Amino acid sequence: MDEQTNVKVKILRYNPEKDKKPFWQPYEVKIEPDATILDILNEIRWKLDGTLAFRRSCRSAICGSCAMKVNGRNILACETPMHRFKGRGLKIEPLPGFRIIKDLVVDLDSFFEKMNRVRPYLLLDKPIPDKEFIQSPEEFEEIREVCICILCGACTSSCPSVWSNEEYLGPAALLKAYRFIFDSRDDAADERIDIVNDKNGIWRCHTIFNCMEACPKHIKITEYLSRLKVKAVENSI
Numbered sequence: 001m002d003e004q005t006n007v008k009v010k011i012l013r014y015n016p017e018k019d020k021k022p023f024w025q026p027y028e029v030k031i032e033p034d035a036t037i038l039d040i041l042n043e044i045r046w047k048l049d050g051t052l053a054f055r056r057s058c059r060s061a062i063c064g065s066c067a068m069k070v071n072g073r074n075i076l077a078c079e080t081p082m083h084r085f086k087g088r089g090l091k092i093e094p095l096p097g098f099r100i101i102k103d104l105v106v107d108l109d110s111f112f113e114k115m116n117r118v119r120p121y122l123l124l125d126k127p128i129p130d131k132e133f134i135q136s137p138e139e140f141e142e143i144r145e146v147c148i149c150i151l152c153g154a155c156t157s158s159c160p161s162v163w164s165n166e167e168y169l170g171p172a173a174l175l176k177a178y179r180f181i182f183d184s185r186d187d188a189a190d191e192r193i194d195i196v197n198d199k200n201g202i203w204r205c206h207t208i209f210n211c212m213e214a215c216p217k218h219i220k221i222t223e224y225l226s227r228l229k230v231k232a233v234e235n236s237i
């Protein structure tokens, strides 16, 4: 086992039931140098301070529940080693742009409500086939990358257009709309385009690229949203 090292961590704490406003709480943690941010949070919660609240589940960058902001960047705590921050102290905050429920746990209701607005499931005019839908490799390639979104909220939380207008659908919901509009099996592209071609839809994306930088799956979100804009214009004429 590698020799343990001391890490200085500041965590933005907030319990709305007793704190007037969020405050930075410092901790010092002794841990292996290859520890992840989630390992550090677990160490704090299990050994130093059982009141610290954060979400985690899969520990494998799949469930999307451990997204948070560390040293100014939205990341997944379970997949991010602390050495990515190169010996600097760590400042850990909840995802920006969402109401804090407690400490690093934010209220994602608005995020999933926007996701629901684009109707994130296949809508069909044709009868459901007896067996599976046939989709060619080329057709699947159109949506392959966007299908790996894990709904962590890191992109939407990093978007200044979302910060300035909470009604804006945001990158994750728009990406989900793309996923079905360009799915060869779906029959509701026009309906979905009407939803995204709205004053709070795709045109609020100003190609800032924060979403792409924040995405832990490296999805080229801005590129897909640009294709969505082209599709919306084509449909209008």
Ligand code: FES
Pocket: 055, 056, 057, 058, 059, 060, 061, 062, 063, 064, 065, 066, 067, 076, 077, 078, 079
């Ligand atoms: S714990 Fe599931 S993505 Fe991090």
